[in-house]
Amino acid sequence: MIMLFPVTLQYGKGPFLQFCLNAAHQASVPIAVHLDHATDPEHLELALGLAENGIVFDSIMVDASHAETDEENISIARPYVDRARKYGIAVEVELGRLEGGEAGLRMISDAKLTSPAKGAMFMSGTGAVILAPSIGNLHGLYLKPPSFRQDIIRDLRSTFKGQGILLCLHGTDGLPDELFKECIANGISKFNINSWARDPYLETFTASIQSKPFPDAIEEATEVFAKSCDRFMELFGSKGKAEQ
Known part of the structure; x- marks a missing residue:
């Protein structure tokens, strides 16, 4: 969602x-x-x-x-x-x-x-x-x-x-x-779970943009965001149920 x-x-x-x-x-x-x-x-x-x-x-x-x-x-x-x-x-x-x-x-x-x-x-x-x-x-x-x-x-x-x-x-x-x-x-x-995914994204982007081009910083932060979402899908038991 x-x-x-x-x-x-x-x-x-x-x-x-x-x-x-x-x-x-x-x-x-x-x-x-x-x-x-x-x-x-x-x-x-x-x-x-x-x-x-x-x-x-x-x-x-x-x-x-x-x-x-x-x-x-x-x-x-x-x-x-x-x-x-x-x-x-x-x-x-x-x-x-x-x-x-x-x-x-x-x-x-x-x-x-x-x-x-x-x-x-x-x-x-x-x-x-x-x-x-x-x-x-x-x-x-x-x-x-x-x-x-x-x-x-x-x-x-x-x-x-x-x-x-x-x-x-x-x-x-x-x-x-x-x-x-x-x-x-x-x-x-x-x-x-807004902050669980948003905060790591912002922290990663803020650190990454200091030394990397903007697109690379966005990509790195997005990967962190995706991992946060994946963790909660696993925790909530919703992973792998899209076709059910």
């Missing part, structure tokens, strides 16, 4: 999104293009406006976790979900609220854990098909070892069994492999 932040979409607009869609959909393996953490109406309107003109994200996240109540979250998300569905766009939502912030996201200091008891009502109310729970995860670096509420994931998996609702984990910076595996075993099927 290729994920774009709203600031990236706002900068590149239709031509850049179309470039990403072409690269993803013409690849030899299935790749989707996702808009992450769209919180502002202008970004959501831009994404859906592009869809109206045939430039369509595969999925978007309508992030209304800043709302004061779950009911307000639903009321914000539902109209966008209904519009997105017309274009075959899968929608992700967040129940609860993650602490932290990164890459243009709102800085959140008042985290709120997801209540599994509200899961069915929330997903039915929004009409979304992907849920990002708050289980003690956060955006940005963990200052102490994370303590995830795995029981929340298990309860949500049980709640949505057979309904086609997917669970996504945000806030994966620095997590140990065993914690990823535990989350998968309990029901997580999508992870956001």
Whole structure:
């Protein structure tokens, strides 16, 4: 999956999104293009406006976790979900609220854990098909070892069994492999691993450009990026499953 932040979409607009869609959909393996953490109406309107003109994200996240109540979250998300569905766009939502912030996201200091008891009502109310729970995860670096509420994931998996609702984990910076595996075993099927691939790419490019031509520096950094992606495909058990 290729994920774009709203600031990236706002900068590149239709031509850049179309470039990403072409690269993803013409690849030899299935790749989707996702808009992450769209919180502002202008970004959501831009994404859906592009869809109206045939430039369509595969999925978007309508992030209304800043709302004061779950009911307000639903009321914000539902109209966008209904519009997105017309274009075959899968929608992700967040129940609860993650602490932290990164890459243009709102800085959140008042985290709120997801209540599994509200899961069915929330997903039915929004009409979304992907849920990002708050289980003690956060955006940005963990200052102490994370303590995830795995029981929340298990309860949500049980709640949505057979309904086609997917669970996504945000806030994966620095997590140990065993914690990823535990989350998968309990029901997580999508992870956001942006910095795991981006940071080594930037570090490699910054070092390489000091002594190598630009194309060579890009190639070296891209190889590092690809190795990071390959490692996580192996870790998540998704490697070699493109034809399944």
